[in-house]
Amino acid sequence: MLKGKLTSLVLNFLILAVVFVMAFPIVWIVMNSFKEAADINAYPPVFRFDPTLENYKVLFDIADAEASSYGTLKVEFFKPVINSVIISAGAVLLSLIAGVPAGYALARYNFRAKEDLAFFILGFRFAPVLLVIIPMFQFFQAIGLYDSYFGMIWVYQLITLPMIIWLCRSYVEDIPVEIEEAAAICGAKRPQIMLQVVLPLLRPGLVGAALLVFLLAWHNFALGLILTAEKTPVTVALLKLLNPGISFYPVVSAGLVVSMIVPIALIILGQRHLERGLTFGALK
C-alpha cells in the first residue's frame, strides 16, 4: 500500500517536472509579452507586474506613434500571419490533392521500382532544406517566383508532400482491399468507389495528417528567409523584429505568442484527429 503510494507520488513528481521544463519557456514568453520594456531585463526577474497590451498594439501598428515607447516603427505583424496561413494552408491543400492519389497508387498498385520511388519521396524528409535553397533562390529569381505565394506553396511541398504521401499510403493499406472490391461488385465505378468509399474512410486519417503537416509548414523558417521579401511567413517576421538594435524583446514575445495561436488553436480543435493521424489509419 505504502509502496504504491510512494510510486505514484514519485511518478506525479516526475510528470510535474516534465511539465515544468516544457511549459516554462512558454509561460515566460507569455508573461514577457505583457511586460513593459523595463521589466524585461529586471534582475531578479519579476513575476508580479502591471500587464500592458502595448506590445501587442505595437505589433499590429495600432499604438499611437507618440504614445509608443518605441517611437515610430512599422511592424505590421498581421501580414506575416496571413502570409503563413496562406502558404501553409495552400501547401497542405496542394499536397492533399497530389499526395492522396500518389499514396493510393503506392498502396494499391504494383509497378517497377515502386519501393525505390517511395523511398526517394521519403528521402526529401531527410534532406537538409538548405541543400536546395541556394539553387532554388537563383531558379526562383530567374522564373519570377521569388517572393510569390505560389512559389512558396510550391517549395513547401518539399516539407508537406512526402509526409502526406507516406501517411496516406499507410492509411490506404489499412483499408481491406475487399471493401473496394465489394463496392465494385455492388456496381460502383472507379470515381464512385474513390469518392463514396475510399475518401470517407481516409478522412479521419487525412485530417490528422493535414494538421500535422500544417504544423510542419507553419514552423518552417529557412525557405521563407531566402525566398521571400514581402511575403514573409511569421517565423521570418519574428526574426526581423530582433533587428532594430533596441531592446525589442517584449514585442518579440508578443509576436511569438501570436504566432503560436494558430497552431495551438488547430491542435485543440483537431486533437482527436491528430492522435489518429499519428497512430493509425482509418479502420480497425
Place this chain on the structure above:
Amino acid sequence: MATVTVAQVTKNYGAFTALHSIDLDIDDGEFVVFVGPSGSGKSTLLRCIAGLEQIASGMVRIAGQDVTTVDPADRGLSMVFQNYALFPHMSCRANLAFPLKTEGVEKSEVSRRVEEAGRLLSIESMLDRKPAELSGGQRQRVAIGRAIVKEPKVFLFDEPLSNLDAALRIKMRVEITKLHRQLQNTIIYVTHDQVEAMTMADRIVVLRDGQIEQVGTPHELYFHPANLFVATFIGAPQMNLLPCQSVASEVGKTTSIRVGQDTMATLPIPNVELTDGALTLGFRPEHVEFEKPLGDSVKLKLKTDVIENLGAVTNVHGQVLITATDEVDVTVSSHSQAVFEVDKSIPVWIAVENCHLFTADGTALPRDVEPPTWK
C-alpha cells in the same frame, strides 16, 4: 436466370500459374461449391468469374454473354466476402442500399427492397447501426443482405462462414440453403469445409493446384471419386488406403485382388488390364464391419491403438498388418455402441461393394455399384 460458363481459363500471378485452363459449366439456379485444400485456387477462380482478377487466357460467360473483359460492376453478380467487407462508415441500411443506389434505383423502391431484405434476414432492428456495432453473425447477414437486394443473376460466396463459431455456422448454412430455395439464384460458393460442401451443393467442384480434380454431385464424389485425391479429400475420417495386387483374372465385370499374403477378394469393379499390377485398395472407415457380411468381403486383422468415442460414433485408429513387416495405419468408425479396447487384434470385414481401386497413378477404376435406394 443465369448460367455461368468458364472456358479454358488460365490465371497467372507472375511466373506462377494459379489456374490451369479451367473448364466449367454451371446451370441456371444451380448451387455449385468449390472445395479444395488451401492454395488450390478456389478464391482465384471465383474472383476470375467476378471480374476481380484479369485472366491470362480463356473466356467467362454469364447468362450466355461473354463478360471476359466486362467490369465487375456490370457483370450482374453479387459477392459475399469472408471478412464481410461491409462499408464501415455507413449504417447497415446504407450498406444495403448501396448496390441499388449505384444502379440508380428510385428512392422509395430502394427503401422498400432494403426493408424486405432486412426482414428476410431478420436484421430489421439493426439497420440503423454501423457494422462495427454488430456481432460477426449479424455482420454476415448484412453482407448477405447487401448481396441479395440487387436481385443478382449470380451469387458468389467466398468462405462466408469461416469466421463464425461452429453453432452459428450450422445455422447460417441452413439459412443460405433456404435462401437459395427461395430465390432460386445461381450460387457459386467457396469453402474448405467439406461438410458445407456436401450439405449445400447441387454439384461440387474439387480443385487442387489450380486444376479441377472432379466435378460431381456430393453423392458422386462420395461413391465414385475419380481419383485418390478426391477419395481422400471427401469424407471424414478420410478413406483408408492399402496396397494390393491385382491377380490374373478374366476381363469382365470383376477384378480379383490380393492384399498381403493371404487375403484374396473379387471386387465388382470391371477390369481393364489382366497383368498383375500394384493397385491401391480404398475403403471408408464407416464401411468397415465387425461381423462377416453376407456377401463377399475383404477380411483384415486390425490392431487397435487409439479409441475416440464421440458418442454417436466411435473412431478406432489402428494398424493392419499387410506382410510380416508392413503395417498400414487404418481408421474405422463404428456407429454401434460397441466398446473397444486398445491393443487388441480384431477381425474386420469390408463388403466388396464398398471397396475402391486405384491404379498406380491414382486414377480410380470405375465401380459397378450403386447404393440401394429407398423410395
